Amino acid sequence: MSATVTIQEAILASTSTSTRLQKRRKRILVEKAIEQVLFLAALVSVLTTLGIVYILVKESYVFFQQVSIADFLTDRQWTPLFDDAHFGILVLLSGTITSSAVALAIAIPLGTVIAIYLSEFAPFRIREIAKPFLELLGGVPTIVYGFFALLFVTPILQWFYPELPGFNLLSAGIVMGIMIIPYVSSISEDAMRAVPMSLREGSYAMGATRFQTAVKVVVPAAFSGIASAYILGISRAVGETMILAVSAGMQPNLTFNPLEPAATITAYIVQVALGDLPHGSIGYQTIFAAGLTLLLFTLACNIAGHLLRKRFREAY
Amino acid sequence: MNAVLETLEKPAAAQKVLKAEARGLDFHYGAFHALKSIGMPIYEKHVTALIGPSGCGKSTYLRCFNRMHDLYPGNRYGGEIRLMPDNTNLLAPEVDPIEVRMRISMVFQKPNPFPKTIFENVAYGLRVRGERSRRVIAEKVEEALVGAAIWNEVKDRLNDLAFNLSGGQQQRICIARALATDPEILLFDEPTSALDPIATASIEELIHELKDRVTILIVTHNMQQAARVSDYTAYMYLGEMIEFGETDQIFLKPARKETEDYITGRFG
Amino acid sequence: MAYARDLDAVRKLIASHKRWDRAFAVVGMLSLMTGILAFTTLFVDMAIDGVPRLTADFFTSFPSRRASQAGILSAWVGTCLVMLVTAVVAVPLGVGAGVYLEEYAPRNWMTDIIEINISNLAGVPSIVYGLLALGLFVYQFGLGQSIAAAGLTLALLILPVVIVATREAIRAIPQSIREGAYALGATQWQTVKDHILPYSSAGILTGVIIGMARAIGETAPIITIGALTFIAFLPPSPVQATPPFISFEWLTSPFTVMPIQMFNWTSRPEAAFHANAAAAGFVLVLMTLAMNGLAIWLRYRLRRNIKW
Numbered sequence: 001m002s003a004t005v006t007i008q009e010a011i012l013a014s015t016s017t018s019t020r021l022q023k024r025r026k027r028i029l030v031e032k033a034i035e036q037v038l039f040l041a042a043l044v045s046v047l048t049t050l051g052i053v054y055i056l057v058k059e060s061y062v063f064f065q066q067v068s069i070a071d072f073l074t075d076r077q078w079t080p081l082f083d084d085a086h087f088g089i090l091v092l093l094s095g096t097i098t099s100s101a102v103a104l105a106i107a108i109p110l111g112t113v114i115a116i117y118l119s120e121f122a123p124f125r126i127r128e129i130a131k132p133f134l135e136l137l138g139g140v141p142t143i144v145y146g147f148f149a150l151l152f153v154t155p156i157l158q159w160f161y162p163e164l165p166g167f168n169l170l171s172a173g174i175v176m177g178i179m180i181i182p183y184v185s186s187i188s189e190d191a192m193r194a195v196p197m198s199l200r201e202g203s204y205a206m207g208a209t210r211f212q213t214a215v216k217v218v219v220p221a222a223f224s225g226i227a228s229a230y231i232l233g234i235s236r237a238v239g240e241t242m243i244l245a246v247s248a249g250m251q252p253n254l255t256f257n258p259l260e261p262a263a264t265i266t267a268y269i270v271q272v273a274l275g276d277l278p279h280g281s282i283g284y285q286t287i288f289a290a291g292l293t294l295l296l297f298t299l300a301c302n303i304a305g306h307l308l309r310k311r312f313r314e315a316y
Numbered sequence: 317m318n319a320v321l322e323t324l325e326k327p328a329a330a331q332k333v334l335k336a337e338a339r340g341l342d343f344h345y346g347a348f349h350a351l352k353s354i355g356m357p358i359y360e361k362h363v364t365a366l367i368g369p370s371g372c373g374k375s376t377y378l379r380c381f382n383r384m385h386d387l388y389p390g391n392r393y394g395g396e397i398r399l400m401p402d403n404t405n406l407l408a409p410e411v412d413p414i415e416v417r418m419r420i421s422m423v424f425q426k427p428n429p430f431p432k433t434i435f436e437n438v439a440y441g442l443r444v445r446g447e448r449s450r451r452v453i454a455e456k457v458e459e460a461l462v463g464a465a466i467w468n469e470v471k472d473r474l475n476d477l478a479f480n481l482s483g484g485q486q487q488r489i490c491i492a493r494a495l496a497t498d499p500e501i502l503l504f505d506e507p508t509s510a511l512d513p514i515a516t517a518s519i520e521e522l523i524h525e526l527k528d529r530v531t532i533l534i535v536t537h538n539m540q541q542a543a544r545v546s547d548y549t550a551y552m553y554l555g556e557m558i559e560f561g562e563t564d565q566i567f568l569k570p571a572r573k574e575t576e577d578y579i580t581g582r583f584g
Numbered sequence: 585m586a587y588a589r590d591l592d593a594v595r596k597l598i599a600s601h602k603r604w605d606r607a608f609a610v611v612g613m614l615s616l617m618t619g620i621l622a623f624t625t626l627f628v629d630m631a632i633d634g635v636p637r638l639t640a641d642f643f644t645s646f647p648s649r650r651a652s653q654a655g656i657l658s659a660w661v662g663t664c665l666v667m668l669v670t671a672v673v674a675v676p677l678g679v680g681a682g683v684y685l686e687e688y689a690p691r692n693w694m695t696d697i698i699e700i701n702i703s704n705l706a707g708v709p710s711i712v713y714g715l716l717a718l719g720l721f722v723y724q725f726g727l728g729q730s731i732a733a734a735g736l737t738l739a740l741l742i743l744p745v746v747i748v749a750t751r752e753a754i755r756a757i758p759q760s761i762r763e764g765a766y767a768l769g770a771t772q773w774q775t776v777k778d779h780i781l782p783y784s785s786a787g788i789l790t791g792v793i794i795g796m797a798r799a800i801g802e803t804a805p806i807i808t809i810g811a812l813t814f815i816a817f818l819p820p821s822p823v824q825a826t827p828p829f830i831s832f833e834w835l836t837s838p839f840t841v842m843p844i845q846m847f848n849w850t851s852r853p854e855a856a857f858h859a860n861a862a863a864a865g866f867v868l869v870l871m872t873l874a875m876n877g878l879a880i881w882l883r884y885r886l887r888r889n890i891k892w
Contacts, residue, residue, distance in 0.1 A: 039684055042685055042698050044677050044740075045701040045705055048705060048740050048743070049705060051716055052708070055719035056712075056716075113612055116608075118612075132877075133619075134619060135876065135880065136623065139797055139798070139873070141803070141872060144630065144869055147862070148626050148630075151862075152626075199428050199430060201428070202429075202430065202493075203440070205382060207414050207441070207444055208414075210609075214608075220430075221430070221431045235709075238709070239711070240709070241710065241803070241804040246850055269711055269714070269808060273808040288719065291711070295708065299704070302703070412595075415591075415598055446597045
């Protein structure tokens with residue numbers, strides 16, 4: 001009796017083993033396939049970068065065959081659509097630099113002070129309320145900021161200084177600065193909170209006040225994080241488009257005076273896109289050359305921030 | 317027990333002057349009653365050690381002396397700590413904690429040098445006290461580094477970052493930093509528990525030398541260390557001061573059974 | 585020689601330090617107030633100028649040359665359709681990439697390159713994405729100036745946000761949960777599908793909401809693609825009465841979105857259009873506020889509820 005059962009069992013067992021093996025192989029294939037799909041999803045970011053570099057370089061290449069790099073960098077006029085066309089990127093750069101300087105003059109001091117205050121001084125309740133509020137400030141669409149700059153800030157500035165033109169870099173810069181404050185303050189504050197309490201205790205134990213401890217111990221200790229917050233702010237200011245397109249005007253103007261209207265690199269691209277430029281014309285290609293300049297700058301900022309973080313990584 | 321006996325080789329305690337005294341000291345972390353009616357003298361230019369098992373409140377007690385608990389919300393002091401010769405109650409609300417910390421310095425368990433040069437680390441306390449003369453600062457920094465027995469090692473690299481030193485050296489910089497301001501009491505919160513045995517031995521030797529200059533209160537979870545360096549020892553358990561006395565007496569002839577149990581390793 | 589002995593001088597010094605301390609606390613509070621005040625002013629300004637225009641007609645009318653008859657119908661429908669495409673593209677790609685990087689990726693140069701790219705892309709200005717879309721999607725790929733191109737571009741724009749949120753949500757899951765699943769014989773995908781994704785879904789959702797809030801307000805990339813600013817018609821509806829009941833014609837249709845409509849009205853000199861712009865802006869701010877607020881609240885709830 002037991003022998004038959006055993007043989008029966010053996011036959012059953014062998015068939016189920018082979019189906020088990022088959023199932024296992026199928027499962028492994030499916031697992032591998034899923035992993036490949038997920039890998040492709042991750043690869044999209046690399047493809048995006050490649051796409052951006054490709055298109056910018058491709059169109060700029062055509063552009064630079066007609067305009068020398070020397071001219072591009074040194075010409076003091078930007079009139080790409082005239083018969084006597086000039087392509088001096090310096091004109092657009094001046095608008096970008098001036099507006100960014102105004103913005104950073106507001107965002108960096110205010111952002112840093114707010115970060116120190118929230119990290120070292122403010123009671124828990126105030127922090128809990130202030131942090132989400134600041135996040136909301138950073139979430140307002142930039143077109144709304146642009147509207148605000150043109151139709152609220154400029155009239156107020158004109159009340160103080162009636163000669164201020166309706167389009168000017170100052171209101172744009174001020175509103176941009178306000179928009180950038182949350183970026184600077186939240187990253188700086190995170191960096192400061194990461195400084196261990198033992199360093200602060202060491203300072204307090206020496207009889208220092210909160211202000212002395214914050215300025216002499218915490219800020220130096222959080223230096224790399226704070227610096228990378230500043231660099232992020234710079235990058236954000238340079239890349240901002242709508243606030244400037246709406247309230248600084250789109251007239252290219254080589255100036256470093258914030259009380260004048262001027263076009264930035266970004267506003268110029270918008271202006272061209274709004275118009276009707278035939279694909280393949282030199283006017284069309286200028287926006288890619290401008291975009292390439294912009295990309296190179298923000299890339300430089302990213303790399304600088306990355307190197308700073310690596311070099312000054314404090315080992316606690 | 318024999319090992320403890322062998323480490324006792326100190327001369328009889330010299331003339332004792334009261335530097336500070338805790339009277340009926342209570343402390344609450346929120347609702348938790350951490351210190352219960354502590355009473356204990358601290359004698360000038362002597363080393364007093366606080367021993368006891370984990371959680372007995374010795375660090376809590378130490379941090380009352382420089383009002384460290386004020387930094388965190390929810391804490392409450394009760395009773396007094398009187399500082400001589402002016403008989404000020406350090407715990408009184410009208411007494412400014414910053415003023416207390418200018419008279420009493422602390423060395424922490426894990427070395428915590430600032431992210432600055434060695435020179436600036438030691439000079440920090442002086443600058444906070446408004447010292448501006450470069451000559452005076454340089455003199456006092458050197459004096460402190462000599463007192464911390466590290467001057468020869470660092471005198472040629474005072475402008476290097478303190479982070480680059482070894483653990484034991486960093487701790488000595490922290491000690492120099494605490495010494496530079498001529499404190500009336502120097503508090504040590506388990507100063508060698510993060511260090512290797514060789515660094516530990518040299519810190520212990522340093523403490524021994526320092527006591528001629530400054531009153532020292534040291535918390536340690538290492539009984540042998542207490543026996544080695546201190547003149548007076550206090551045994552604490554669960555927030556209470558169980559016994560206080562000269563170190564020899566505590567270790568050789570403890571008056572309370574709880575003390576004896578701890579010393580002989582029956583628990584803890 | 586001890587400084588402390590001269591208690592009077594020390595007290596004066598401490599008092600002066602404390603004055604600085606207090607002064608800075610005031611300055612810090614004022615700076616904080618400046619930020620909050622700026623936001624409130626902006627919100628109130630939008631409300632005052634815009635709310636009077638927020639009638640039912642405003643939401644159901646097309647833009648018109650007469651300011652009082654103009655509405656945001658085409659704009660908000662366009663926004664919804666574009667957001668649909670953005671979500672459909674960004675969520676699977678972003679979550680998939682996040683899962684891959686956290687659960688599957690080996691520590692090699694390929695993974696490093698992917699991670700560097702993601703952090704770089706987060707810092708690229710949005711108008712550069714617009715150039716990418718114009719050059720590649722609109723012309724080279726032939727998608728034209730369409731909803732599909734816009735949705736795709738915005739999806740790429742917010743991809744880093746979704747990826748980072750996914751990774752952080754997944755990282756919060758302790759290793760012991762994974763080990764428990766594997767020990768029971770689960771495969772990697774089964775673990776991800778049954779454990780990792782469900783437990784991190786709230787965190788992922790938070791990131792998706794923040795990303796979408798950002799996408800709704802983006803103007804520059806869409807302008808660059810060439811979204812026309814005066815659209816007085818709606819794209820073809822996705823659902824239709826005849827089989828196969830779903831149409832994809834709307835994907836290739838010209839369109840406009842809320843930020844562009846606002847931009848168009850803001851650029852007009854007549855004050856009446858400015859009121860329309862304020863109204864559109866108010867709606868936009870409310871929408872982004874609501875979404876960001878929802879995300880913040882979700883994050884807060886998450887922190888309180890999940891105790892590993």
